[in-house]
Each structure stands twice: as C-alpha cells, then as structure tokens.
Amino acid sequence: MCFIILKTYHDLLKIYGKQGWWPLTESNGYHPGNYGFPKTPNQSFEICIGTILTQNTNWKSVEVAISNLNRLQSLTPASLLALETSPLKEAIRPTGYFNQKSLYLQTFADFFLALKEQIPSRDELLALRGIGEETADSMLLYAFKQPFFIVDSYTRRIFSDLGIVEMKERYNSIQKKFHAVMEPEFSGFKRVQVYQEYHALIVQHAKLHFSGKRLKLLPR
Numbered sequence: 001m002c003f004i005i006l007k008t009y010h011d012l013l014k015i016y017g018k019q020g021w022w023p024l025t026e027s028n029g030y031h032p033g034n035y036g037f038p039k040t041p042n043q044s045f046e047i048c049i050g051t052i053l054t055q056n057t058n059w060k061s062v063e064v065a066i067s068n069l070n071r072l073q074s075l076t077p078a079s080l081l082a083l084e085t086s087p088l089k090e091a092i093r094p095t096g097y098f099n100q101k102s103l104y105l106q107t108f109a110d111f112f113l114a115l116k117e118q119i120p121s122r123d124e125l126l127a128l129r130g131i132g133e134e135t136a137d138s139m140l141l142y143a144f145k146q147p148f149f150i151v152d153s154y155t156r157r158i159f160s161d162l163g164i165v166e167m168k169e170r171y172n173s174i175q176k177k178f179h180a181v182m183e184p185e186f187s188g189f190k191r192v193q194v195y196q197e198y199h200a201l202i203v204q205h206a207k208l209h210f211s212g213k214r215l216k217l218l219p220r
Contacts, residue, residue: 002181004162004163004164005159005164005177005178005181005182006181006182006185008158008159008162009194009197009198009201012198012201012202012204012205013197013201015205016201016204016205017032018032018033018197019032019196019197019200019201019204020032020033020034020200021142021196021197021199021200022037022038022047022050022142022143022196023063024037024038024043024046024047025046025066025067025070025075026043035189035192035193035196038142038143041117042075042076044143044144045075045076045077045109045112045143046066046075047139047142047143048108048112048139048143049066049069049075049080049105049108049109050062050066051135051138051139051142051143052101052104052105052108052130052131052135053065053066053092053095053101053105054095055095055097055101055130055135056096056097057094057095057096061094061095061096062094062095064094064095065091065092065093065094065095068090068091068092068094069091069092072087072091074088074091077109077110077112077113078109078113080105080106080109081106081109081110081113085102088102088105088106089102092105100130101130103129103130104128104129104130104131107128107129107130108128108130108131111124111128119144119146120139120140120144122136122137122140122148125139125140133151133171133172134150134151134152134171136148137149137150137151137175138150141192141195141196141199142196145189145192146192147183147191147192147195148175148195149175149178149179149182149195149198149199150195150199151171151174151175151178152199152202152203154202154203154205154206155174155199155202156169156174157206158202158205158206159174164177165177182194182195182198
C-alpha cells in the first residue's frame with residue numbers, strides 16, 4: 001500500500017507537473033509552484049466559499065459564480081453578508097442548489113468573521129451547516145494550510161481500482177491510510193504542499209481519463 005500511494009503521487013507529478021491549486025481571482029487563477037497563496041484573509045475566504053460552491057457541480061460553474069460575486073464586490077465575508085438574498089442566489093445559480101448554498105455561504109461568512117483570522121478546527125467546520133468532511137478538509141488544506149488529505153470521489157475510484165481502498169469505505173478510514181503513508185515521508189509545510197498537489201493531480205488525471213464508470217489508471 002505504501003509503495004502504490006507514494007508511486008502514484010510521483011507518477012502523476014511527473015506526468016502533469018505542479019497544478020497551482022486553489023485558483024484565485026487575485027492570482028489570475030492557478031499559480032503552479034507558488035505556495036504563498038492565500039496571502040490575505042479575503043483570499044482564504046474566497047477559497048472557502050469556492051469549496052462550498054463546488055459541492056455537486058463542476059469547477060467551471062463555480063468559476064462563473066465566483067466571477068459573478070466578484071463583479072458584485074461580494075468576495076469578502078462582510079460584503080457577502082451585506083448582499084441581499086435575491087442577487088446572492090442569482091450570482092451562484094450556475095452551481096445549482098443555490099437556495100441551500102446561499103444559506104451555507106451566509107452562515108460561513110458569519111463564522112469566518114468570528115474567527116478573527118484564527119485557524120478553525122476540523123470539528124468547528126463540521127459543525128457548520130452545509131459543510132461535510134471533504135469540504136472541511138478542502139478549506140483546511142487550501143485556505144488555512146493545514147495538512148489534511150482530501151478524499152473525493154476521484155480518489156475513491158482510482159484507489160479502489162488499485163486495491164488500496166473500497167468504494168464505500170468510510171472517509172476517515174481512507175484518509176488515515178494516506179496520512180499513515182505520507183506523514184513519515186513529508187514534514188511541516190512540505191506535507192501541505194504535497195497534499196495540495198496530490199489532490200489537484202488526482203482531479204486532473206480523472207478529468208482527462210474518466211470514461212463511463214472507469215478511470216484509465218497509471219501503470220502499476
């Protein structure tokens with residue numbers, strides 16, 4: 001298991017290169033090799049609302065919604081809270097479930113302001129309406145630079161085919177397997193960088209090679 005998890009990371013990195021996630025409006029999108037982002041609380045907030053908006057949709061739809069919010073000057077927690085419900089819903093409509101997501105965004109904006117630039121705990125995030133494990137870990141990894149490996153549907157599909165996980169295995173169980181392998185190999189902020197790249201690389205590979213219910217795998 002250890003060999004396959006590490007080899008897959010290095011193979012994907014060799015094939016696709018650094019991905020520069022999470023894309024931000026102020027960095028003109030992706031920023032490969034630059035791990036200094038987010039540089040401001042507002043950039044952290046933008047990442048967080050992006051993780052909420054991307055639930056049950058694709059990133060292209062989220063980009064449209066983020067652009068809409070940016071045009072309305074509502075990409076900060078205070079400005080988003082000041083935005084009336086109707087234009088907020090219209091701005092995020094491309095991502096689907098806009099009624100629920102508008103509530104999630106407002107709830108999170110309140111929470112973010114109350115943090116006063118402190119790093120939230122995973123439990124605090126999971127206690128918020130509309131935030132599950134994948135969303136919480138995406139926030140922690142990309143917005144707050146905390147080493148939490150993200151388990152998404154692509155990770156399940158790729159690594160179930162490789163015999164590392166089961167498709168219906170619990171999120172925390174899969175995450176623990178990756179942490180157990182990666183933590184001894186990478187320490188400190190390097191681990192954050194690797195987790196960011198690994199997640200983005202998995203997404204990139206899946207987007208290019210997903211066909212039907214199967215993924216084209218890397219050589220074993």
